Amino acid sequence: MSVQEKLRSKPQWGSGFGQFACWVAAAVVSAVCLSIIGYLVFQGWHSLSWKFFTTDPSESMREGAGGGVRVPIVGTALLIVLAVLVMFPIAVGAATYLSEYMDESSWFTRVVRTGLEVLASVPSVVFGMFGLALFSMPIFTFLSSSGAEGASQAFGRSFLVAAIVMGVHVLPFVIKVSEESIRAVPVSYRRGAHALGITKWRSIRKVVLPAAAPGIVTAVILGMGLIAGDTAIVWLLLGGTTTMGASNWWAPSQFLQVLRGTGATLTTYIFFNSPAGDGNSPQLAYAAALVLVVLVLALNVIASIVGRRRKRQGS
Amino acid sequence: MPLLLASAAIFSGLVVTLVVFFVAYNAVPTFRAEGLSFITRGGWDTQINNAFTPSKTVFFGAEPLLIGTLLSTVGAVLVSLVLGTGCAIFLSELAPAAIRRPFESLVQLLAGIPSVVFGLVGLSIVVPFIQNYVVPANAANVVPEIPIEGASLLAAITVLSFMILPFFVTVAVDSLRAIPRSYVDGGLALGMTKWRTITRIQVPAAAPGLVAGLVLAAARATGEAIAVSMVAGAIAFSPNLNHGPLYMLLMPIRTIASSIVETGGDAMSIPSIASALFALATLLLLFSLILSLGARWAFAWFNKRMGVRQAGGVQT
Amino acid sequence: MSDTFASDSAESLGILETLVRPAVSRAGEREAESTSAPMVTVNGLGVAYGSKTALEGVSMLIPERRITAFIGPSGCGKSTALRCFNRMNDGISGFRISGGTVLLDGQDVYARGVNVTALRRAVGMVFQQPNPFPMSIYDNIALAVREHERGISRSTLDGIVEQALRQANLWDEVRDCLTQSALSLSGGQQQRLCIARALAVRPTVLMLDEPCASLDPISTGRIEELLLELSADYTIVIVTHNLAQAQRISDKVGFFLMGRLVEFGDALQVFEASARPETAEYVRGAFG
Numbered sequence A: 001m002s003v004q005e006k007l008r009s010k011p012q013w014g015s016g017f018g019q020f021a022c023w024v025a026a027a028v029v030s031a032v033c034l035s036i037i038g039y040l041v042f043q044g045w046h047s048l049s050w051k052f053f054t055t056d057p058s059e060s061m062r063e064g065a066g067g068g069v070r071v072p073i074v075g076t077a078l079l080i081v082l083a084v085l086v087m088f089p090i091a092v093g094a095a096t097y098l099s100e101y102m103d104e105s106s107w108f109t110r111v112v113r114t115g116l117e118v119l120a121s122v123p124s125v126v127f128g129m130f131g132l133a134l135f136s137m138p139i140f141t142f143l144s145s146s147g148a149e150g151a152s153q154a155f156g157r158s159f160l161v162a163a164i165v166m167g168v169h170v171l172p173f174v175i176k177v178s179e180e181s182i183r184a185v186p187v188s189y190r191r192g193a194h195a196l197g198i199t200k201w202r203s204i205r206k207v208v209l210p211a212a213a214p215g216i217v218t219a220v221i222l223g224m225g226l227i228a229g230d231t232a233i234v235w236l237l238l239g240g241t242t243t244m245g246a247s248n249w250w251a252p253s254q255f256l257q258v259l260r261g262t263g264a265t266l267t268t269y270i271f272f273n274s275p276a277g278d279g280n281s282p283q284l285a286y287a288a289a290l291v292l293v294v295l296v297l298a299l300n301v302i303a304s305i306v307g308r309r310r311k312r313q314g315s
Numbered sequence B: 001m002p003l004l005l006a007s008a009a010i011f012s013g014l015v016v017t018l019v020v021f022f023v024a025y026n027a028v029p030t031f032r033a034e035g036l037s038f039i040t041r042g043g044w045d046t047q048i049n050n051a052f053t054p055s056k057t058v059f060f061g062a063e064p065l066l067i068g069t070l071l072s073t074v075g076a077v078l079v080s081l082v083l084g085t086g087c088a089i090f091l092s093e094l095a096p097a098a099i100r101r102p103f104e105s106l107v108q109l110l111a112g113i114p115s116v117v118f119g120l121v122g123l124s125i126v127v128p129f130i131q132n133y134v135v136p137a138n139a140a141n142v143v144p145e146i147p148i149e150g151a152s153l154l155a156a157i158t159v160l161s162f163m164i165l166p167f168f169v170t171v172a173v174d175s176l177r178a179i180p181r182s183y184v185d186g187g188l189a190l191g192m193t194k195w196r197t198i199t200r201i202q203v204p205a206a207a208p209g210l211v212a213g214l215v216l217a218a219a220r221a222t223g224e225a226i227a228v229s230m231v232a233g234a235i236a237f238s239p240n241l242n243h244g245p246l247y248m249l250l251m252p253i254r255t256i257a258s259s260i261v262e263t264g265g266d267a268m269s270i271p272s273i274a275s276a277l278f279a280l281a282t283l284l285l286l287f288s289l290i291l292s293l294g295a296r297w298a299f300a301w302f303n304k305r306m307g308v309r310q311a312g313g314v315q316t
Numbered sequence C: 001m002s003d004t005f006a007s008d009s010a011e012s013l014g015i016l017e018t019l020v021r022p023a024v025s026r027a028g029e030r031e032a033e034s035t036s037a038p039m040v041t042v043n044g045l046g047v048a049y050g051s052k053t054a055l056e057g058v059s060m061l062i063p064e065r066r067i068t069a070f071i072g073p074s075g076c077g078k079s080t081a082l083r084c085f086n087r088m089n090d091g092i093s094g095f096r097i098s099g100g101t102v103l104l105d106g107q108d109v110y111a112r113g114v115n116v117t118a119l120r121r122a123v124g125m126v127f128q129q130p131n132p133f134p135m136s137i138y139d140n141i142a143l144a145v146r147e148h149e150r151g152i153s154r155s156t157l158d159g160i161v162e163q164a165l166r167q168a169n170l171w172d173e174v175r176d177c178l179t180q181s182a183l184s185l186s187g188g189q190q191q192r193l194c195i196a197r198a199l200a201v202r203p204t205v206l207m208l209d210e211p212c213a214s215l216d217p218i219s220t221g222r223i224e225e226l227l228l229e230l231s232a233d234y235t236i237v238i239v240t241h242n243l244a245q246a247q248r249i250s251d252k253v254g255f256f257l258m259g260r261l262v263e264f265g266d267a268l269q270v271f272e273a274s275a276r277p278e279t280a281e282y283v284r285g286a287f288g
């Protein structure tokens, strides 16, 4: 065949189908995502009212018990704050050490990295069981309560316990994202500090960490989203209830009791009120799910805004 | 100060051994009493009920839970492999710039939806849909042994697929984008079409990344408790092919992770139940260990075979 | 032979004069032969990336079964011109032909209805950085052949792979490790593999964009030797910054400057009796 004939030949066909299939896959995923959000808005919209946000779930655990989401929102917020307090220093410390001090080829580094990798893949129900096992030990009674009368074990379920376990649960994620942003700090920064004769730790504290701060904050905010969305740890370690364990929880004098007591979060509220839970008030579940999705979405948007600022600073 | 940082790093690296120790230690009574028969014997639901009667000695059989977990995970992984690879190719190669950004945000949005919300929506849409449009009218006659009511393996696979898909897509897109442009040029210059270049060169070159993403997704599916518990029927039953593949998909299941949340409330005060649940948690730990180390190994093996000499683990 | 090349391939433009050796110069050898028919005909070609003009009014006749070299300072449009011959520019956003035509064997490559994949099979291309695919040596060559001849038998394929590797002077080095990853080869071997890969789909024209830029002198010598052999069967177009190389192997030379083809002619004439002052200046190493 001459070159001319080759060029005029019909193109081989059949590759159009594969590309079309990819478009279809993308369309299906978009449609599913949009219909989940649309369904929640459509179903949950009516139940959103001032009253919904300012009343507590009913004390009774019966079907159709109803009530608003005041306590669950407080519970979610409290759990996020506590878990961040637990996780933040460890995550930043570990990320700094991993990126600044550790020799990538040493066996020690490999052990730590493997440990983090495995930890990242542990499901949250297992963390819940771990929390129960560890914090039911009598020496941890101060974190929860002494449990049933005469029991030799601690109760093992409280805000403090749930927050500690939740902190460990999101640790690998926050370490990974923080470490990336610490590594992204240009070497020239460090070298500049080094040239001034400053100790390594001082240059990290004064130069590297401030430069990496937006990335670390992004990591923490994304971690907050994970905490807000988790159900299994909360269900196992916060008491599987929709109310606060401590009475008069809003009183400052009760603060310790609240921390040591059981509670509810938006996720347990949704589970309890879903058709699968004892409450079975789907309308309330949809409304609370809408609130939760908006919350997580807002956290992600904030994280990406902070992250973008980091990029702009970096360039 | 570096000492403090070091202890933070050591703690984060080693805390997983604490998790393994406490969970496995509490599972010892069950494994000592039952050994391997814990995972080869059925009857979980009745055994749990019996265990509430303090006088009885109960042996547990988690085989249906294991099967339910494996089937739902494999199903979800297959679905998200097909859909997710399509989405990843779309995102990294095909999408016009104007569509790419919005679609990327949608995938991230999907990743951010909490599992309980997936369960809620699955229970409100997927389960009734299956019941009304997929379950044949005479199902009760065909399969008398188990209720065929929408909450099923199929529902679990559907919900899990979309839960794990964004994690797979994110990793897959990253690894596709990491393929050097020169491979693509090489393929095009040889007269391969864009599509064949994608499927013959880019996707195989990105395969370790795709495998890693898939394993990450599989780990999520295995460990998902709440959403599966809401849509899968919560009956410890091993789906079988006795009535054909459709009925197998329509049979209810209970997974390891979902049994833990379903039973693990006040029932934990009964030592035999608590120990059996810890045994389930130990199984889950074993899975995540195998999956994360297996992915790492596969990754290293692939790179070695391709002659790429570089250290690197699976990014999770 | 390769030793001669190795010692000759000094990269600096400044010492060009010392390298003019009739023994290795193609220009001298073939001067007397009658000019062969044009394989590629470029007529007033203009190219723009967005609002930026990259080529303007380029015209030339690239002869069949000869080596044509494009030279010129960086950014002058050599690669752009080359990539117009097999339409590798098509995927670049903002790229557009602002005028003129490119004819391959008389057929306008930018005409409507041209089968672009067939065009790229007819016009093979080798890049500056060796870019073997991350698969075995065998598969690197077999991949595109399988694409174009679906259902080809294993023995036929084996034959094609062997022939391509022999043509690229690589067979003896890799015959025992065909299943090994191509990425484990040396840079020079990788580049010859890329040439073999291009030859396996039986092109008419072979284009090489600075194929020796990342290679050591010995590997460079082997590739030059190879191109000289291949020019018996293929029309070869090579972009090079190494003027000594252009002089050693090319029959025709095109000198580009700021998007224009300043001069196009027989290598000997361009290098030794250039009609244009810019060319004379460039080959003397005065700018670049």
Ligand SMILES: Nc1ncnc2c1ncn2[C@@H]1O[C@H](COP(=O)(O)OP(=O)(O)OP(=O)(O)O)[C@@H](O)[C@H]1O
Binding pocket: C049, C052, C053, C054, C072, C073, C074, C075, C076, C077, C078, C079, C080, C081, C092
């Ligand atoms: N993808 C592109 N988008 C926009 N402009 C481009 C693109 N590729 C090349 N150009 C512009 O076209 C002009 C010619 O580029 P070309 O790559 O053809 O030069 P070259 O002669 O091959 O240079 P070099 O010797 O450095 O390879 C340059 O000014 C360059 O900036």
Ligand SMILES: [Mg+2]
Binding pocket: C078, C079, C080, C209
């Ligand atoms: Mg170039």
